[in-house]
Amino acid sequence: MKRSYIGVIILAAILMMNIVFTQYMVHQYYYENYVNVLIFGGLNIVLFPLAVLAYKKTINIRA
Amino acid sequence: MSDKNNKIPFNEDNYTHNIERNNERKLDRRGFMKTLVGAAGVFAVSSLPWGAVAAKELMGLGEKEYPHKKITDVSKLPIGNAVDFKFPGDHDDAILIRLSENNYVAYQNACTHLRCPVFWVKEQGEMVCPCHHGKFDVETGAPTAGPPRRPLPEIQVKVENGAIYAVRVKRYEA
Numbered sequence: 001m002k003r004s005y006i007g008v009i010i011l012a013a014i015l016m017m018n019i020v021f022t023q024y025m026v027h028q029y030y031y032e033n034y035v036n037v038l039i040f041g042g043l044n045i046v047l048f049p050l051a052v053l054a055y056k057k058t059i060n061i062r063a
Numbered sequence: 064m065s066d067k068n069n070k071i072p073f074n075e076d077n078y079t080h081n082i083e084r085n086n087e088r089k090l091d092r093r094g095f096m097k098t099l100v101g102a103a104g105v106f107a108v109s110s111l112p113w114g115a116v117a118a119k120e121l122m123g124l125g126e127k128e129y130p131h132k133k134i135t136d137v138s139k140l141p142i143g144n145a146v147d148f149k150f151p152g153d154h155d156d157a158i159l160i161r162l163s164e165n166n167y168v169a170y171q172n173a174c175t176h177l178r179c180p181v182f183w184v185k186e187q188g189e190m191v192c193p194c195h196h197g198k199f200d201v202e203t204g205a206p207t208a209g210p211p212r213r214p215l216p217e218i219q220v221k222v223e224n225g226a227i228y229a230v231r232v233k234r235y236e237a
């Protein structure tokens with residue numbers, strides 16, 4: 001295999017974290033722990049630039 | 064306008080020249096990764112409203128006091144019966160159950176699973192959600208069966224001059 005799939009793996013992991021954080025966020029909202037909602041919402045937002053970065057860094061890697 | 068896409072071979076890493084007519088249904092690694100990044104973006108954006116509402120909740124409105132609202136008269140509610148009412152807003156369904164002479168419980172009765180209205184089954188002594196057979200304990204509002212995982216929010220009530228009033232929505236401990 002000529003390509004490196006490390007980027008795909010990283011992005012899939014990021015998406016997984018997105019799903020987990022969103023789930024937490026919604027549940028914490030209904031539990032009325034609003035600080036936790038902000039924490040997980042913030043993490044979700046931070047993940048986006050990370051994803052862009054992961055894409056840019058790994059798109060041209062050849063293994 | 065930059066002409067960075069007019070170079071030959073042009074830089075593929077862009078969002079306008081990345082559809083190849085003959086291969087438009089082919090998803091390569093690059094396209095797949097772009098989709099993943101886009102999905103992360105969607106997650107990020109959709110977190111914003113939750114954050115906004117949570118922040119609003121945190122700022123001052125923490126312990127909300129609503130005007131006390133009369134639900135019904137004591138004489139109109141026999142022991143073991145329930146009555147529906149709205150509290151605190153006009154669209155927040157709630158239920159008041161009289162368990163014994165002086166024991167009243169009230170909950171917001173939107174099921175904590177998918178918000179179907181929970182009702183009181185006198186014969187079984189439980190609150191039941193018709194949608195997916197969720198059940199709630201009548202003393203505490205805790206879920207006892209079915210899909211719901213969170214207790215129903217409890218409403219504090221008080222009895223005054225033969226009438227029952229809703230005072231406020233209790234916050235979850237924990």
Ligand code: FES
Nearest residue numbers: 174176177192197
């Ligand atoms: S909505 Fe109540 S159990 Fe699903």
